[in-house]
Amino acid sequence: MKSIGEILLLRPSFIAAEGKRDFIPPIGSLLKNNSKPLRYLIVVDQFVESRIPGRTPAPYGLDYGDIESEQPQSTFLMRWMYQLVPVCELNGTKYEAPTGVPDIHTLLYWVEDAEFTEVLSSSSFMDFLFRIDETMLPQRNEVIMRLLRKFIVSVPQINRDKELLRILTRLSIIFRNDYSTLKQFIKSLEVKI
């Protein structure tokens, strides 16, 4: 299994990992570590920053493709990062709230198809998704929408309606007092059918 990144920033309420240049997991991706406890984390943001504190990139006036060949140091000095939020931990067969943050330098991996389906099929996982504090992470709903869309698309066509209905039903309970958000979710997910 090939790692997709490594956690390098651990601040209160902020976890970020460095990915490979030109490829960092899309927002809404579900990742996991490879040690105990097994943690599931969701990618909530992406950013690029300088490896040298205080250094700001200089303008070169070149197209992006030309920068690498003409000014290669500029890309060496940058790192491609993504922000993560822990969703839950797997304890035996049970999903539980995260008990802490992952260690620094934790390697991250894709949650592969079968596992992805299994995790997303769990209603408790869905509940943990919506426990992510929206005041701390205003884009929470958008992130979750992307994750759910990815899941729906991954479900075989024959089961897709059933799964979509299950998710929407769960969402309609979670958002029973916030109809406009619920409607956004419904529209967003339905498009993918």
Next chain:
Amino acid sequence: MIGFLKSGSVTEGFAVRLLRDVSPESLKIGDFAVIEGRIYKFFGIIDDLRLLSSNEDVFFDPPETPLQKLALSGSIIYSEIQLSPYVMADPDGNLMSIKTVPEHFSSVRLAENRDIELVFKRGGKPFFIGTPLTMDEHIYVDLEKLSMRNNAIFGITGSGKTVLAKIVFSGLIRNEIASLLIFDMHNEYGRSSKNEEGRVEPSLKTFFPKNVKVFDVAHNPDADSIITIPYVDVDPEDIALTSEILHYSEKSEETALLVRRRKGKEWLKFLFSLQGKTDEELAEISESLGVNSASLSALIRHTTRLSELDFLQDTMEESSINQILNYLKSGISVVVQFSGKYKNSALVYFLVANIISRRIHGKHESMSDSELKRLRTVIVIEEAHKFLSTNLKERNIFGIIAREMRKFNVTLFIIDQRPSEIDPEVLSQVGTRFVLQMMDESDIDSVFQGVGGGSRLKKILRSLQARESLLFGFSVPMPVAMRVREFGEDFFKEMQLNSPHGDPNKDLYGE
């Protein structure tokens, strides 16, 4: 399972939230439902269905696709039923009135055949009367209990009163529960009758030729006897009930009583003999009788129509009333019909019904307890509101029978379409009610007056169609909305054991 218990009380009934995949359209008012409590099963009737929402915003931006609608079902939009509980059963199947409530989230399901059987097929003499509106299981009525109290069938014309009555009466006769005395205003309970489509159907005499005798006030080939009532068998009180038709005042009633006091049993013959007398002659007679001359003239005038009735005769032959009483005493039911020129004659119907019923009243009152034990009589009257109106309260034999005769084993079976015109005191004495379609609000109100949970039952009543009936009261453990059983081949076959040919249709139409 259709849902779970959300809230409620013993007195107000329960709110049951439907599961999201249960469409409210799959349920109907009047359906039986069972709440599975931790200890008890609670049996009730759905008396309302509601569409609700947890967030009104949904109506400003309604779901646009079936999937969206489905997704919102059960959370943002949901349905509830209102369930009125009537009886509960312990784990051994013993029924009792509702004394407690099931826990929150108790599961609720539609009743199954075993539930209907548990509730309705119990002791006594159960008789298959119909099926729940959405099931095929049989609903039974306890005929023993039914005959112990006054009963009523209410419904508008065409709602199925006659068919239901024929079924109930057949049950009472076949099971030898009681002797029926049926005042058959429209000639439907004798040998045959025409149904709504004009088809001839067998009736009680065809089903039970030996146990039913048909009397008629006029010539009728289907009748066993023509009624003859000697003048001497008529009392002034017998005529009182027809006072409205005869334009008979209270003063005339008093005068009639005075004439009877002077002339004894010959009073009516005497009265008829005065027709055509001059005023002077009448004045003289009045003086000798000690009555007011004008009042006597009025009484003669008012009773003239009675002298034209063929079955009232100046004879010393045995009155048909005695024959009828003897039949009833020996367990044979009697259908009194009104054919020929007396068809649809309110005067004759009221007069004959009143005379015979008054005699039964007198007879039963004078019987010993051991005699009464063997004898149970059910008097059936149609257009009952005309007999039992509040105006006639004081002199009404049927009111007296309804109120006081249960202890003498005589009960009334009322068939009527205007219950609002029946004396409420009499209505309160009705033990079991079959209520078919009704339209008039005042009639509906009066049917449910004084009935626990009446307002809930009204909702069920409004949902009934022809041949459907709400049944509640003494002879059933809980109210039930039912489809009256088919009055067709199966029923005829069930009754054919009593027919000499073994087939009522052969009796009716010949071989």
